[in-house]
Amino acid sequence: DQQVKQNSPSLSVQEGRISILNCDYTNSMFDYFLWYKKYPAEGPTFLISISSIKDKNEDGRFTVFLNKSAKHLSLHIVPSQPGDSAVYFCAASGSTASKLTFGTGTRLQVTL
């Protein structure tokens, strides 16, 4: 049962443009949503998170939007840079950090 879904396995964006990565979830009990970024041969690194009581959180070039009624969140990267090329995992959590449920990831390629 896949509770967190990332339906786009890959995305290619030109440098300087906006990258939009999408994520859907099925469990309405999730309290937090997180994005992790992963480079090859490295572990995932935390990028940004949002609480279920908010609809937007921004950190520099990264903004996460949450639409609870649609059970959908998205990560916007503006402007995209070549160093942003990585796999992005959406994850969801309950009230404690005891268990993160991950999506399957979207590979972002930022081209020159």
Next chain:
Amino acid sequence: DTAVSQTPKYLVTQMGNDKSIKCEQNLGHDTMYWYKQDSKKFLKIMFSYNNKELIINETVPNRFSPKSPDKAHLNLHINSLELGDSAVYFCASGVGGTGDEKLFFGSGTQLSVL
């Protein structure tokens, strides 16, 4: 200094063997985890330990036995390895707080069972 380090990075072994993966964190965190990324790229939690105590065991076969000698270490021992155990295993640590806390992951151990 690497915050979460796991060894070995690659592990190739025959079916039926027993192997261990070690993990250490120098962040002073109370909680450590093992995650498994299978061939379909799902990252799934296997175990969670808080201060050496098992908190989560996600229906992992009992061939997998985590061991936490102290809160900075969480090792994973796997008995009687099977082909289906081939995956990348990630260790992680965190303070064990609210659900939005960031976890720190090791760089992974790619296990190949032949």
